[in-house]
Amino acid sequence: MEAVLLNYITQLTHEQLDTPLTVDDDLLGSGILDSIGMMKLVSFIETELSMVIPPEDILIENFMTVKHIITYLKTT
Amino acid sequence: MDFSWSTTQLAYKAKIISFAEANFSESFIKEDQEATFTRANWEKCAAFGLLGLSTTTAYGGATDKVDILTSTIAMEGLGYACKDNGLPFALNAQMWTVQYPILEFGSEAQKKKYLPKMCSGEWIGCHGLTEPNAGSDVFSMEMTATKVNGGYLLNGTKQHITMAPVADVFLIFAKTNPKLGAWGISVFIVDKNTKGLTIGKNRPKMGLRTVPFGNLTFKDCFIADTNRLGKEGAGWAITNSSLEYDRCTILAGQLGAMEKQLEDTIAFVKNRKQYNKPISQFQAISHRVADMRLRLETSRLLLQKVAWLKSEGKPATLESAMLKLQLSESFVASSLDAIRCNGGRGYITEHGVERDLRDAVGSIIYAGTSDIQKNIIAKLLGL
Ligand SMILES: Cc1cc2nc3c(=O)[nH]c(=O)nc-3n(C[C@H](O)[C@H](O)[C@H](O)COP(=O)(O)OP(=O)(O)OC[C@H]3O[C@@H](n4cnc5c(N)ncnc54)[C@H](O)[C@@H]3O)c2cc1C
Numbered sequence: 363m364e365a366v367l368l369n370y371i372t373q374l375t376h377e378q379l380d381t382p383l384t385v386d387d388d389l390l391g392s393g394i395l396d397s398i399g400m401m402k403l404v405s406f407i408e409t410e411l412s413m414v415i416p417p418e419d420i421l422i423e424n425f426m427t428v429k430h431i432i433t434y435l436k437t438t
Numbered sequence: 439m440d441f442s443w444s445t446t447q448l449a450y451k452a453k454i455i456s457f458a459e460a461n462f463s464e465s466f467i468k469e470d471q472e473a474t475f476t477r478a479n480w481e482k483c484a485a486f487g488l489l490g491l492s493t494t495t496a497y498g499g500a501t502d503k504v505d506i507l508t509s510t511i512a513m514e515g516l517g518y519a520c521k522d523n524g525l526p527f528a529l530n531a532q533m534w535t536v537q538y539p540i541l542e543f544g545s546e547a548q549k550k551k552y553l554p555k556m557c558s559g560e561w562i563g564c565h566g567l568t569e570p571n572a573g574s575d576v577f578s579m580e581m582t583a584t585k586v587n588g589g590y591l592l593n594g595t596k597q598h599i600t601m602a603p604v605a606d607v608f609l610i611f612a613k614t615n616p617k618l619g620a621w622g623i624s625v626f627i628v629d630k631n632t633k634g635l636t637i638g639k640n641r642p643k644m645g646l647r648t649v650p651f652g653n654l655t656f657k658d659c660f661i662a663d664t665n666r667l668g669k670e671g672a673g674w675a676i677t678n679s680s681l682e683y684d685r686c687t688i689l690a691g692q693l694g695a696m697e698k699q700l701e702d703t704i705a706f707v708k709n710r711k712q713y714n715k716p717i718s719q720f721q722a723i724s725h726r727v728a729d730m731r732l733r734l735e736t737s738r739l740l741l742q743k744v745a746w747l748k749s750e751g752k753p754a755t756l757e758s759a760m761l762k763l764q765l766s767e768s769f770v771a772s773s774l775d776a777i778r779c780n781g782g783r784g785y786i787t788e789h790g791v792e793r794d795l796r797d798a799v800g801s802i803i804y805a806g807t808s809d810i811q812k813n814i815i816a817k818l819l820g821l
Contacts (some may be wrong), residue, residue: 390621391617391621397577398814398817400674402818405753405755417675417676418543418668418669419675421669422621
């Protein structure tokens with residue numbers, strides 16, 4: 363799941379990252395993901411990983427880094 | 439592919455058209471000129487059950503499950519037969535940007551306290567996001583909610599808020615953690631008589647003049663923890679969860695108005711004679727009407743697609759941006775064409791033709807301007 367997410371988020375940034383994305387990079391505070399990027403990521407997780415993300419869970423504590431996303435998805 | 443509506447949905451639309459024709463077929467010219475809101479009309483819609491469309495029966499709503507397709511066709515019917523474009527606009531603003539977020543994110547106590555009274559028309563709700571320095575770039579808002587014992591202190595100003603001057607309940611977005619940008623925004627349910635809240639007077643505007651519109655100022659306004667909607671930082675999710683529903687239904691009202699506008703225009707151009715023949719026989723006129731028909735159709739197809747995607751629980755970010763752009767710009771263009779077809783008659787207030795144009799302009803601004811919709815579309819295309 364980690365590689366799939368890193369790969370998808372890197373694609374979303376249109377390869378504009380200076381260094382390869384890591385699981386600890388701040389996706390939201392650093393602006394790697396803007397509003398539309400976030401919507402696309404949620405939709406990607408729902409369709410490609412067949413998981414349901416309730417709107418009330420779309421919070422920084424669940425989506426700040428790839429590590430946070432994986433921890434959150436494991437608990438759902 | 440099946441674009442047909444069920445017989446139940448069509449019967450409901452017909453029922454709404456009859457209701458609106460019986461109650462809202464007067465001209466509304468006086469109310470428009472004087473910028474007056476008629477609460478009795480709001481209450482009639484509530485009594486008919488329209489305000490319950492975005493809420494479930496457990497909280498005073500109309501259905502066991504919110505049904506976006508039925509809501510869309512209902513609003514199309516209301517927009518078609520109600521001579522006041524402001525009324526469907528204002529009903530939808532409350533239903534989808536106040537009631538629906540409370541239904542989706544609210545605690546049991548919040549749902550029980552606020553939803554039945556909004557469905558019944560006893561309380562009016564409004565949605566406060568925009569600020570003097572934060573419009574399109576809304577997440578750069580300056581309003582703060584500072585944590586204190588038992589709640590938060592709200593400080594800041596909201597502007598251009600639909601129904602604010604007459605509202606009883608205010609859904610207010612404020613920064614609980616300014617360092618986190620869009621992710622540090624939380625939402626609060628504020629009651630009308632809360633100390634520190636100042637409700638501005640109605641600010642008359644170009645169109646939708648029967649809908650009050652105003653500013654809100656918060657000065658050390660204490661809101662208890664129990665009145666925070668959702669978790670801290672849920673502001674982004676709350677705005678996004680209702681956006682596509684809001685777009686479908688508000689725009690459905692306009693689609694209904696466009697349909698009526700087309701029918702009225704056709705009737706007029708067939709009847710009006712110049713140079714000894716109906717003006718519909720001049721190609722300049724008939725082509726203009728053809729353009730109006732095409733705009734109606736393309737707008738309707740996009741609307742149905744977004745409503746269908748939402749009814750299937752699917753995302754519709756791209757489609758709803760295209761819908762907002764296409765339908766709102768189409769209503770403006772067709773309203774201008776309707777005036778052109780009517781000639782001087784179209785420009786005179788008493789015929790009710792020019793009002794559509796003034797009402798239509800609001801829709802290319804609110805809920806994301808046309809420029810912003812194009813930005814979203816371009817971004818989703820990877821540009
Ligand atoms: C009828 C009506 C009802 C409304 N109701 C509500 C309500 O109930 N609650 C609420 O919170 N708000 C409400 N609003 C406010 C509305 O959401 C804002 O007016 C809207 O988001 C635009 O913000 P602004 O007016 O500050 O314009 P600005 O954001 O200052 O935009 C000015 C111009 O700059 C353009 N622009 C800005 N940024 C960009 C960009 N990145 N790219 C290209 N062009 C750009 C815009 O398209 C526009 O042409 C309402 C507005 C109207 C007209």
